[in-house]
Amino acid sequence: MQFGIFSVGDVTMDPTTGRTPTEHERIKAMVAIAVKAEEVGLDVFATGEHHNPPFVPSSPTTLLGYIAAKTERLTLSTATTLITTNDPVKIAEDFAMLQHLADGRVDLMLGRGNTGPVYPWFGQDIREGIPLAVENYALLHRLWREDVVDWEGRFRTPLQGFTATPRPLNGVPPFVWHGSIRSPEIAEQAAYYGDGFFANNIFWPKEHFIRLITLYRQRYAHYGHGTPEQAIVGLGGQVFMRKNSQDAVREFRPYFDNAPVYGHGPSLEEFTEETPLTVGSPQQVIDRTLTFRESFGDYQRQLFLMDHAGLPLKTVLEQLDILGEEVVPVLRREFAANRPAGVPDGPVHTTRDRLTA
């Protein structure tokens, strides 16, 4: 099982100091956070993709390429790569290039993006979100697997005798996760291809994600990729920890209360009750995270959101120390202890031949 972090890349004022980092500071902070993730023994760093303020990561493979040069083991991923507004040809090229530079330590998570105005900025229409995701990925899937592609579709110019370069490292395409917050069509798409399915599992009640993952697992088996238990599932999570849970709550509350996504709404207590957000001691985080297996079945990748809502870099790095030293070792042990035989590990480049076979 793989553990890691994912970042939205938001530039948010620290509500306790009133200071907003510059874009430059935030971008450098994302690099520092990724490097730290490897240092504390995590497996994955994933970046979001956004094309509007207050977010900085508009060019994920540039960021990940730079991080690749500063790390040795960390798998570099995305959360998410926009399959709707990016040209699938450019995705094929960018991630194959990154795969070579990072010696295979690359996978990616595809998502649609939910910001209406972004679509027309890239010549698309949000109302076509699902068809764009379906057609663009169908093309991307072929570009990584067929050396010469003839193709015609609704959303981009046709291709005649096109070869996406470089070819994927060792002929093995990057592993693909499909991320969705609400669309069963995307769970169906992931199942059809035998790809992974990632439920962000933050901000919303778990019942919602259980429905999507159950559907994905059933359809994964339906399409003959294995049993439902063998489907490749990733989950998000959101935590803030201190040695004493009261200290964690006291320190995180101003960030929670002012967070762009859920601030000025329910109380921290209500939100932790309703959603997987956990604010407390490392043990509380361990206990809560272990319940995910009961809800969703044994899964392959757990990513935590650690660096949003204006938390300063120093705090985020401290959080990663706690995560790496006190939480993840226990989670690895516990998840491994009761893991049924036949449940696959998280995908890495060297095991991908087996997974795609």
Added chain:
Amino acid sequence: MKLVVVTAGLTQPSSTRLLADRLTEATVRRLADRPAEAAMGRLGDRPTEAAEAAEAAEAAEAAEAAEGRLGDRLADAIVQRPGDRAAGWSDEGAPEVRVIELRDLAVDIANNFVTGFPGARLREAIEAVTEADGLIAVTPVFSASYSGLFKSFFDVMDPASLVGKPTLIAATGGTPRHSLVLEHALRPLFAYLRAMVMPTAVYAASEDWGGGGDDFADGLAERIDRAATELADLLRNRTPASATEAEVVPFEQQLAALRR
């Protein structure tokens, strides 16, 4: 059969709740006592069946009257008791009634706007409305329209959740001059949501609670009864709503749709 009542009154006691209760009571009564009449109307079509139905209904009514419990059961039925079926009523007769006071959910509704998902209490209310066979929706008039709380509740619901749902709309206000709010605000809202809105909508101004009709319009009691009769007639002739899980479109079909 499930009848759900959404009321957006804020005070205690609330004239909006009072109107909601009157409409509910009238609908429950019409559902209970109309099968005979309704069946009589179809005598020409299916004489034997209709006559039997009328007979059965009359007998049931007589039994109820003899027990002297009809009033009690009506009262039972309009008490807010989710999931608790009033004893002795069949599915064809009295509905299971659930009253949702939006005042109790005001903060949950605001939180839903902020977080994008309903908390447990609100989710349960939304599910009740979605699964209802019939809906009675009552709002006070604020600033020449439905109240913000009333609109907000329907804003956080899935837009498809009221499609085809028999719905009775009603409003209360301090002056009869606002009565067309029903036609200019509520009816378009529910038309947009594709609910099946009853032709009679009921407006109760303060003075209606003490007066009767005039040369131009029926009094409140008659209008309540007319609206309730419309709703009851429609509910009785419909198959009860059943929760349907949205089915996923198989991926080949999604792909094929693009190649057309």
